[in-house]
Amino acid sequence: xxxxxxxxxxxxxxxxxxxxxxxxxxxxxxxxxxxxxxxxxxxxxxxxxxxxxxxxxxxxxxxxxxxxxxxxxxxxxxxxxxxxxxxxxxxxxxxxxxxxxxxxxxxxxxxxxxxxxxxxxxxxxxxxxxxxxxxxxxxxxxxxxxxxxxxxxxxxxxxxxxxxxxxxxxxxxxxxxxxxxxxxxxxxxxxxxxxxxxxxxxxxxxxxxxxxxxxxxxxxxxxxxxxxxxxxxxxxxxxxxxxxxxxxxxxxxxxxxxxxxxxxxxxxx
Amino acid sequence: xxxxxxxxxxxxxxxxxxxxxxxxxxxxxxxxxxxxxxxxxxxxxxxxxxxxxxxxxxxxxxxxxxxxxxxxxxxxxxxxxxxxxxxxxxxxxxxxxxxxxxxxxxxxxxxxxxxxxxxxxxxxxxxxxxxxxxxxxxxxxxxxxxxxxxxxxxxxxxxxxxxxxxxxxxxxxxxxxxxxxxxxxxxxxxxxxxxxxxxxxxxxxxxxxxxxxxxxxxxxxxxxxxxxxxxxxxxxxxxxxxxxxxxxxxxxxxxxxxxxxxxxxxxxxxxxxxxxxxxxxxxxxxxxxxxxxxxxxxxxxxxxxxxxxxxxxxxxxxxxxxxxxxxxxxxxxxxxxxxxxxxxxxxxxxxxxxxxxxxxxxxxxxxxxxxxxxxxxxxxxxxxxxxxxxxxxxxxxxxxxxxxxxxxxxxxxxxxxxxxxxxxxxxxxxxxxxxxxxxxxxxxxxxxxxxxxxxxxxxxxxxxxxxxxxxxxxxxxxxxxxxxxxxxxxxxxxxxxxxxxxxxxxxxxxxxxxxxxxxxxxxxxxxxxxxxxxxxxx
Numbered sequence: 001x002x003x004x005x006x007x008x009x010x011x012x013x014x015x016x017x018x019x020x021x022x023x024x025x026x027x028x029x030x031x032x033x034x035x036x037x038x039x040x041x042x043x044x045x046x047x048x049x050x051x052x053x054x055x056x057x058x059x060x061x062x063x064x065x066x067x068x069x070x071x072x073x074x075x076x077x078x079x080x081x082x083x084x085x086x087x088x089x090x091x092x093x094x095x096x097x098x099x100x101x102x103x104x105x106x107x108x109x110x111x112x113x114x115x116x117x118x119x120x121x122x123x124x125x126x127x128x129x130x131x132x133x134x135x136x137x138x139x140x141x142x143x144x145x146x147x148x149x150x151x152x153x154x155x156x157x158x159x160x161x162x163x164x165x166x167x168x169x170x171x172x173x174x175x176x177x178x179x180x181x182x183x184x185x186x187x188x189x190x191x192x193x194x195x196x197x198x199x200x201x202x203x204x205x206x207x208x209x210x211x212x213x214x215x216x217x218x219x220x221x222x223x224x225x226x227x228x229x230x231x232x233x234x235x236x237x238x239x240x241x242x243x244x245x246x247x248x249x250x251x252x253x254x255x256x257x258x259x260x261x262x263x264x265x266x267x268x269x
Numbered sequence: 270x271x272x273x274x275x276x277x278x279x280x281x282x283x284x285x286x287x288x289x290x291x292x293x294x295x296x297x298x299x300x301x302x303x304x305x306x307x308x309x310x311x312x313x314x315x316x317x318x319x320x321x322x323x324x325x326x327x328x329x330x331x332x333x334x335x336x337x338x339x340x341x342x343x344x345x346x347x348x349x350x351x352x353x354x355x356x357x358x359x360x361x362x363x364x365x366x367x368x369x370x371x372x373x374x375x376x377x378x379x380x381x382x383x384x385x386x387x388x389x390x391x392x393x394x395x396x397x398x399x400x401x402x403x404x405x406x407x408x409x410x411x412x413x414x415x416x417x418x419x420x421x422x423x424x425x426x427x428x429x430x431x432x433x434x435x436x437x438x439x440x441x442x443x444x445x446x447x448x449x450x451x452x453x454x455x456x457x458x459x460x461x462x463x464x465x466x467x468x469x470x471x472x473x474x475x476x477x478x479x480x481x482x483x484x485x486x487x488x489x490x491x492x493x494x495x496x497x498x499x500x501x502x503x504x505x506x507x508x509x510x511x512x513x514x515x516x517x518x519x520x521x522x523x524x525x526x527x528x529x530x531x532x533x534x535x536x537x538x539x540x541x542x543x544x545x546x547x548x549x550x551x552x553x554x555x556x557x558x559x560x561x562x563x564x565x566x567x568x569x570x571x572x573x574x575x576x577x578x579x580x581x582x583x584x585x586x587x588x589x590x591x592x593x594x595x596x597x598x599x600x601x602x603x604x605x606x607x608x609x610x611x612x613x614x615x616x617x618x619x620x621x622x623x624x625x626x627x628x629x630x631x632x633x634x635x636x637x638x639x640x641x642x643x644x645x646x647x648x649x650x651x652x653x654x655x656x657x658x659x660x661x662x663x664x665x666x667x668x669x670x671x672x673x674x675x676x677x678x679x680x681x682x683x684x685x686x687x688x689x690x691x692x693x694x695x696x697x698x699x700x701x702x703x704x705x706x707x708x709x710x711x712x713x714x715x716x717x718x719x720x721x722x723x724x725x726x727x728x729x730x731x732x733x734x735x736x737x738x739x740x741x742x743x744x745x746x747x748x749x750x751x752x753x754x755x756x757x758x759x760x761x762x763x764x765x766x767x768x769x770x771x772x773x774x775x776x777x778x779x780x781x782x783x784x785x786x787x788x789x790x791x792x793x794x795x796x797x798x799x800x801x802x803x804x805x806x807x
Contacts, residue, residue: 017807051805051806054652054656055655055656056651056652056655056656056805056806057805057806057807058805058807074655074656075658075660077656078655078656078657078658078659079658081656082656083652083653083656085652087649089649089650089651089652089653089654090650091582091586091650092590093585093586093589093590094561094565094582094585094586095560095561095562097563097564097565098561098564098565098585099565101564101565102565102578102582103653103657105565105575105578106575106579106653106654106657106658106659107657107658107659108658108659115564132560132561132562132563133559133560134559134560134561134589137559150653
């Protein structure tokens with residue numbers, strides 16, 4: 001359940017690469033315990049935003065605080081955040097058990113506690129039987145699950161997930177979704193970037209829609225749908241298409257939205 | 270599909286692949302700066318070589334025949350086929366986005382495209398110097414027409430050897446696929462062969478001078494007269510011209526006929542490689558350890574500090590994937606002169622020479638093994654490493670420690686083992702002690718040098734996709750660390766032998782040397798720390 005304490009505060013974030021503007025004055029505040037769905041079309045600046053929020057990239061202007069810690073203080077920040085990038089940062093030469101043991105050591109998790117937690121997570125994610133296999137021989141889903149465990153080993157206050165269910169089979173994707181909910185219930189703030197809108201609709205307390213480097217819509221899923229002036233039975237997909245249609249062919253956009261609405265209506269029937 | 274159709278597609282693919290390569294070269298400003306430095310270095314040498322080529326041309330006006338022309342002319346096609354085969358194995362055995370390309374055009378077009386692009390790349394790198402050298406030689410010879418006749422002779426030869434080299438390379442890749450154990454054996458054998466070739470190259474010149482007559486008999490036995498006659502056509506219309514022979518024309522006709530045949534064979538080999546599955550794992554593969562039970566428990570003394578545990582992780586990964594260390598083979602090119610020196614040294618000097626060589630080689634390993642591309646190696650894992658709370662200093666120290674764990678044992682054990690070759694124990698210990706210090710300096714220096722010029726792109730190297738340090742960084746490291754280590758070891762030898770008179774000038778020189786060694790190494794290490802601390806994904 002979200003609290004009144006702020007977990008993430010981004011203020012007037014701007015990021016440029018030469019003359020290209022990747023982010024243009026993005027501001028938002030996210031309360032602790034919130035699952036924040038971060039949406040946007042390809043190239044909207046989602047990954048750039050996540051790198052700024054984790055201190056892995058420097059903003060051209062603006063400030064970010066995570067758990068009341070400025071993100072340019074990496075050492076102080078590290079204890080508060082977990083980050084699962086789109087490409088899982090794993091060593092192919094290690095087994096999952098070794099990888100997690102190594103990262104737990106780097107995170108200063110006491111060995112006994114770390115190993116207990118690693119065994120527990122490996123079991124929960126169905127990786128226990130393959131825990132001694134080298135990661136180089138893992139499937140995409142197994143790599144993703146290993147990297148997810150790696151990002152939560154130290155019980156972070158804020159968890160940044162970039163397309164966490166991408167490439168996962170339905171069972172594994174559901175397990176990740178359940179974990180997101182469980183972590184949020186335990187007070188962890190989740191910043192979830194994904195293209196899979198039903199996932200966001202299922203787990204997010206709030207959503208933000210990034211388009212062309214700007215935050216064009218923010219609020220609860222219902223509020224965003226209302227702001228997009230979609231019908232009562234419309235989906236988040238309809239709202240997403242509506243709020244990100246600026247600059248595209250108006251006729252085409254309307255047609256796409258209309259088609260999407262029709263499909264939803266048929267499904268509803 | 271018609272041949273003309275495939276050739277048109279092949280030309281299009283060649284152009285696209287070539288443009289991709291050029292854009293890859295120029296998109297990185299650091300790489301461009303490195304190329305500029307290399308150009309300044311080699312360009313200066315090259316400018317001095319042009320007058321030499323001109324003088325050679327002048328001299329050639331008055332000679333009856335070019336010395337060793339026959340064996341060289343015979344060797345040229347053989348070497349070109351070998352080069353084409355190696356490049357096929359290393360780089361052009363497959364095409365990027367194969368799923369797209371192979372479902373779009375005929376494999377023959379892909380073969381033409383890959384071979385054409387590779388020729389284009391070679392021309393880009395070596396075309397200007399070769400053409401300039403040939404022009405200077407032709408002008409010296411007083412026969413500018415040499416350029417045209419040489420090009421006309423080279424064209425059918427290059428086309429033929431390119432397709433046959435490609436066919437041979439693809440056939441080898443197919444063999445490797447069917448028999449993975451052959452690949453492993455050849456890799457090991459290839460490495461030993463390279464060492465042997467490099468060391469042997471140091472003796473060839475001397476051998477030819479001292480054993481001229483017998484070498485002449487040997488090479489004449491390996492000379493193919495028709496090929497020599499064909500290559501000699503390049504000198505038609507020059508003072509070096511030889512009477513044209515029927516055999517030269519036959520060779521020309523053979524080259525022209527063999528090119529399309531070679532293309533057909535290469536296409537068939539490529540199709541079989543690209544459109545067939547990998548065989549199911551054999552018992553050989555099953556023997557490969559694919560699991561590792563237990564935790565990542567570092568032994569003592571690595572377990573003592575976190576930097577040690579990080580170092581242990583490097584060592585474990587390197588042991589499981591030694592191809593990541595393929596860049597170390599570059600030192601082989603420097604072993605040749607050393608081999609000559611060792612082989613020619615008297616029995617008294619052999620022991621100390623081996624001791625010093627061990628200390629030097631250990632020093633090389635201490636920095637080069639893990640230190641020359643730290644940011645490039647770590648980049649995929651940076652989102653984890655930078656957000657773990659572990660100080661970047663620990664990560665950099667861990668990397669340096671891993672290098673020391675490889676280098677120091679060599680720098681210590683080889684000098685001590687040289688006692689068996691007659692080195693006095695005190696001398697062996699002295700070399701080992703100095704080796705330890707130079708190892709430390711090299712390990713610290715390497716991380717800064719590597720961090721200054723990171724390489725992030727993986728490339729096929731020695732049969733594996735890996736990120737290898739920049740060649741420029743490798744060369745810089747070998748020059749700086751090699752030079753510094755040689756000075757240190759020579760001084761050590763003089764001190765140990767009691768031949769060093771401590772004059773003020775010498776002491777000042779030693780002071781400068783020590784100050785430079787410590788200062789540069791420590792400064793480099795601090796620079797690496799700063800690069801890690803400020804690393805961003807911008």
